Amino acid sequence: MHPVAVRSTTTEPVTMDMMLSWQDEETESHSDIIHRVPDEVLALIMWHYVYESDIQLRAKAPFYWRDPHPSYRTTYISLICKRWRGIVLSNPCLWSQIHLAWPKDIIRTHLERSRAAPLSIGINRESIAFGSFHDMKDTLSDMIQRIESINVQYYGVADYLWGDGPTKEVVTWIRDILGNGLSIPASNLSFVHVIYPDYVLPIQHHDLGHLPRLADINFLGLSLKSTLPDPCRLTTVKAHSSDLTLDNILSFLRSSPLLESVEFKHHAAEAYTQCAEEVQSTLNDTISLPHLKSFRLSWANTMFMETIVRHCSFPETSAVRLSILRDQETSVIESLPETLRNILPSSTVLNLSIRRPFVREAFVLEFQAVDSARYQVDFNEYTLASAQDEDEELSTSFCRQLRVKEATVLFGELTKLKFPALIDLTIWARCLRDVTLICIRKLLRAFDRVQKIALYTLNADRFVTALRPTASYPNPCPSLQSLDIRRCRFKASHVGNILTERMEWAEKLQLLQFTMDGKIWKCKKGQSDTGIVHRLYKVADRCQPQGGDWTESSPGSDSSDGWGWD
Template identity: 25%
Template structure:
């Protein structure tokens, strides 16, 4: 029996007996394989079939036959024109990988890194894996999870987007029925439009082009599949939302134009009413501060676990939002304004699950000489499980509300970050004494407002021996602005060295970072610590800060 007869017979009847398979191995001659004109087309057919889809029983039988033929044809001509290389391609192990495994591999190829959404790039998944071969393309197009995330950026003129609307439409259809995550933001980096387009955008004179409005309509049609969404205004333009978002978990809204919230607030409230899974909400206003108090977020959903609000809002509104969010675990309140005595009569809100809190004031208020007293916000909160606290831009630091908050909450803070807050030396020491046992990360940057780390405090942080008590024994990372230690460089260096040499099972200092300017440079003697870098101590100097250090002669002996 000739080789072609064996292959043809197995193609029509996959139940061919093993006797015929043995006979094909026994009767094959090299000359027959080289001279038979029907052998190559059959092999090409098998190779193409196996490449298009998973091997069927018939194709599996053929592949076994080809493998047997290869065993007895080891001495055939191995030139590119010969049959043997194509035979080997047919029986390659990669053809036996199931579709489900390929789909899992393709999903693992998605490159998120620091991005929350997938960018449509030709050299990245899913577009690159869909262009390899016919079988891979078929698997990619039939795997909805590959297409369940996309990043869309509009030009400042709001007349175009990347990727184009046609590709976004395909992306959305390929993701069905999976949930979909997307960002729909304005590209301020490429700046494809001219300066006048940017000025019109910032002035609020721009609206989405008809093509972009059609794209918004397509995104809204998929609202029932939304999972995580981020968009920059303008987004809506008179759409009547008829459906909810039952799968929605995260929403981030960016307002980068001077645009009224009147048409947007109802949309947010509609989402809150029909999004039972919503847990994370973020609202950031990057426009100017000419329209204070016009946002209306009440009532907020009581299911929120993470809340980030970065726009001008008054003291009383903060209390109302906290009262309606008892499940919060992470909270970031930015750009406070209107902090006065109006909230002094309000009882603190009990937030048992809150573990991260950040409060920031309106930076522009410094230009108008307004004293904010940001620490008064802490009188609104009781957080017994708080682990991380960060405070920024408080030009009217009040010590009593901060200490009362720590005492009332009885929380074991592990991270404390104080940036651009003029906290005096004595008050800084009292704060550290109150949280000494639990603190692991300390970051203090006060700019030119003072030097909170006096000699007495640096001595208290210095380890002096196995039986000596010192502040913050579990401290692992310390990040200080150059001005935070003033002229007390030798005390700071001695403190770092001592905490690197602690023994008796105590926690070692692992990282030291100094924020300074190019003009000032690191503290004198900082190079002495370089010898510990090879032993594992991480040292870093950040030159991004323009630090101005005052003469710091007052109180030098009274620390």
């Protein structure tokens, strides 16, 4: 196999120390072995050492201080010995990755020694600032038929601090390539990533028909109205656009049957209104996407998303993420597209996240049924945003009350749906301790067959209390096998008593996981932590305590997890 077609499957990077060890003077057998290795195998090893799947890494300092800078890798291995130099010079593919942030003499050397090999070009901020792109642009344009990959990354902290963006020269060159504006078509181009702040340039339409090999494109300036190659080989598409109408999205998906990863996002606030108005599609057939692995669309209203979901056939192995803009005074479940509302009760897995106030994705439902894709649906915040418009300073207690109110409504809606097949439940909700015990009990009744429950909340006591039998619900969650309350505050004696009582009418838990926070866990009557853990071991076949902080005692836990109040 030619080295240029090989991609590394190892997790450990190949270092020069590993290569030089083969020529250890203290062990002649090493030298004998390396001399018996065929040239083709050595070339393959060299390729794994030189190649980076992300070409931007070839412009960064080496991870190991003893290694040469990535720009010198190929030159460095050519200096090991005469035989190695011959192998390096006779394999142009080893010189085919070129980053324009390198010194210009190294760039020219790689261009010369790569001969007719397909090229991968990397461009970043330094490439432009130091003039390398300007100096090499015409040369690259003349050999555009050799270029198979272009990766432009102009996206970092400095870009945001100074409002900086790529020069017009770079963007114009990319647009000329996509729009067939060069004297020679880029007929071998398969990979185009142009990453920059999405406020820099307006969206433009392109005729991509002259790019028959195009498979992976990440370009914020790409319009879905662009003409695609026929046949279309696109497998990966990421586009932030202001013209994401229903017909454009559906036509694009229909024209790209090989798609594996798709991400569409409205990048302008005006697009939200457009989504709410244009919800009628003239297309009625079902679009099959048999190779799809991931699909993401944000943001649009419920009717828009319903049309997309209804027209597309997503494989059972795919992950679909939709970000929905709720209508005013509309609950989470009411905002869920009808097709997904019909799938939700059949779910075997359900992850429910209720996040802190003023987070764009305020509520998240992630679920999967036996014969459906795995869906993650984000819902925006509107209640607190509306209140903030009237009063800029909202108290923490006011925010908590509103969030608890919406959480209670959500739990009530889920209770009405029933979930006969649900076996795996995860709840992320800091506000869970403020939801009434009656509401939680009703929720658990809807999840009657659940086998695994994981909680991420401030205090797990109230939820665990809901597992205690009552007259109206004598056997809550009788099939429960695993309970995970890690990072949650809880009263050990209370949890121990309830789980002990459960063993009188239900099977013993197979697994109990919790966090021991030594700074907070105060034991009564001098009982040690070890004694409490020993008691909890009796309520489960396996008990897994772990050290660490409970959520409310962990500094910065709110910002890292995104579901706190503060």
